[in-house]
Amino acid sequence: MTTKAFASQGDLQDKKITFERLSEHCWAYTAEGDPNSGVIIGERAILVSDATATPAMARDLIRQIRTVSDKPIQYLLLTHYHAVRVLGASAFAAEGCRDIIASQGTYELIVERGAQDMKSEMERFPRLFRGAEEIPGLTWPTLVIGGGNPMRGEVPGRLSIDLGGVKVQIWNPGPGHTRGDTIAWVEEEKVLFSGDLVEYEAGVYTGDAQLEEWPATLDALRALGAEALVPGRGEAMKGRANVEKALDYTRRWVTTLYQAGKEAVAAGMDLKAAMAHARKKMDPVFGHVFIYEHCLPFDVSRAYDEASGIKNPRIWTAERDKEMWQALQG
Ligand SMILES: [Zn+2]
Numbered sequence: 001m002t003t004k005a006f007a008s009q010g011d012l013q014d015k016k017i018t019f020e021r022l023s024e025h026c027w028a029y030t031a032e033g034d035p036n037s038g039v040i041i042g043e044r045a046i047l048v049s050d051a052t053a054t055p056a057m058a059r060d061l062i063r064q065i066r067t068v069s070d071k072p073i074q075y076l077l078l079t080h081y082h083a084v085r086v087l088g089a090s091a092f093a094a095e096g097c098r099d100i101i102a103s104q105g106t107y108e109l110i111v112e113r114g115a116q117d118m119k120s121e122m123e124r125f126p127r128l129f130r131g132a133e134e135i136p137g138l139t140w141p142t143l144v145i146g147g148g149n150p151m152r153g154e155v156p157g158r159l160s161i162d163l164g165g166v167k168v169q170i171w172n173p174g175p176g177h178t179r180g181d182t183i184a185w186v187e188e189e190k191v192l193f194s195g196d197l198v199e200y201e202a203g204v205y206t207g208d209a210q211l212e213e214w215p216a217t218l219d220a221l222r223a224l225g226a227e228a229l230v231p232g233r234g235e236a237m238k239g240r241a242n243v244e245k246a247l248d249y250t251r252r253w254v255t256t257l258y259q260a261g262k263e264a265v266a267a268g269m270d271l272k273a274a275m276a277h278a279r280k281k282m283d284p285v286f287g288h289v290f291i292y293e294h295c296l297p298f299d300v301s302r303a304y305d306e307a308s309g310i311k312n313p314r315i316w317t318a319e320r321d322k323e324m325w326q327a328l329q330g
Contacts, residue, residue: 004329006322007124008294014127019064020236022228023189025166027068028236029061033202033290034128035084037061038193038230040186042163045074045096049184049193049230051088051139053121056131058088062095072096075161077170078141079195079232080178081109082208083121084128089139101159102141103172105180109208113315114138120316124294145170145182173197174217175210177232183221190227192243197221200234200246203291204253207298208313211258211306218251233290256281261303274304275328297328 004010015032022028027039038049039061046069052058065073073095078086081102089100102110115138122129146157158171169185177196184193196205197217206214222244229237229246237246260281264274278300286292301324302313314320 004293004325006325006329008128008291009124009126011125011291011294012127017060017064018235019067021068022230022236022238023186023191025163026186026189026191026193026228026230027065028230029064030230030234030236032235033233036230036232036234036236038184039065040163040166040168040184040193041065041069041071042166044071044162044164046071047075047077047161047163047168047184048073048092049077050079050085050195050232051076051092053084053125053128054088054131055091055134056088057128058091061088062091072098074098075163076100077182077184077193078102078106078139079183079193079197080181081106081114081117082178082196083118084125085195086110086139087118087129087132087135090134090136099143100139100141101143101145101170101182103180103182104144104146105172105178106182107141107144107180109178109180110138110140116315116317119318120321123318124321146172173220174213176214176217177204177206178208179210181217185224185226190225191230192221192224192226192228193230194221194232196232198229198231198246198250199253200231200237200249201289202233203286203289203295204250205291205295205298206254206257207295207302207316209254209302209306210313211254211261211303214254215251218247218254222247253282253286256285257299257303258306261300261307264304265307271301271304272327275300278303293329297324300328 029037260278
């Protein structure tokens with residue numbers, strides 16, 4: 001039996017970037033299964049959804065944006081707290097970035113586990129952290145949606161930003177990939193930027209997820225009737241039928257995984273047996289997709305915990321990552 005390289009430490013092949021226009025104001029920056037970003041370009045300002053993992057990676061994104069617009073990138077949305085999405089944020093300061101937006105749930109998760117997550121993710125996926133020495137530390141939002149009492153100048157649960165000729169709505173549609181995920185929605189053009197709440201033909205990482213509630217959140221996204229979607233990972237989806245395909249893909253992953261976790265706990269299996277049980281259900285359907293083997297042990301660990309009644313996902317540290325990997329993939 002061979003030992004699999006930890007997480008994605010064996011993945012060294014850079015991905016091909018695609019920067020494509022989805023509608024009059026909306027663009028997708030996708031990378032063959034690596035984390036995507038979204039770009040919304042107005043007459044006055046630009047909003048970028050997800051900052052990439054490092055300032056160097058963010059500058060690649062900014063270079064693409066500058067081929068089509070010279071407007072200030074005034075808003076940066078953090079769809080959730082994961083390091084690969086947020087640690088490139090400092091590169092946007094030189095581009096006119098005024099507000100870094102996140103939900104209250106995301107802010108709380110950065111406070112609670114941002115430092116551990118940063119260390120853990122950097123070890124899991126070294127290729128995505130090119131130029132990590134430039135990261136100045138954790139990324140802190142400056143505008144927190146749903147941050148308490150609006151009478152005290154705090155921000156309500158749903159934000160609408162006018163970029164000039166295009167409005168973006170931002171809110172947390174419910175628990176899923178984390179408990180604080182936000183989406184960006186351009187209603188006039190029916191374009192949805194889902195972050196990791198929706199993926200397509202790539203591993204759905206659920207190590208910090210709320211699996212029980214995620215399907216209802218996907219239903220809420222489906223109800224928007226999007227005509228185009230930038231998922232967290234995977235290609236941009238164009239046309240209603242393809243958007244539905246990505247929603248179905250994500251739902252199938254989440255429900256198959258969680259069902260396997262519940263069955264394992266009900267049968268009194270230990271975690272290693274739960275992993276073998278989950279593989280029987282997951283491998284035939286999803287075994288071929290990018291970062292499947294990276295995600296699965298983290299996902300099974302979380303499914304097993306949630307099925308055992310652990311509501312708040314346990315914090316992954318670099319040490320816990322390695323112990324779990326040794327036990328399940330070693
Ligand atoms: Zn994530």
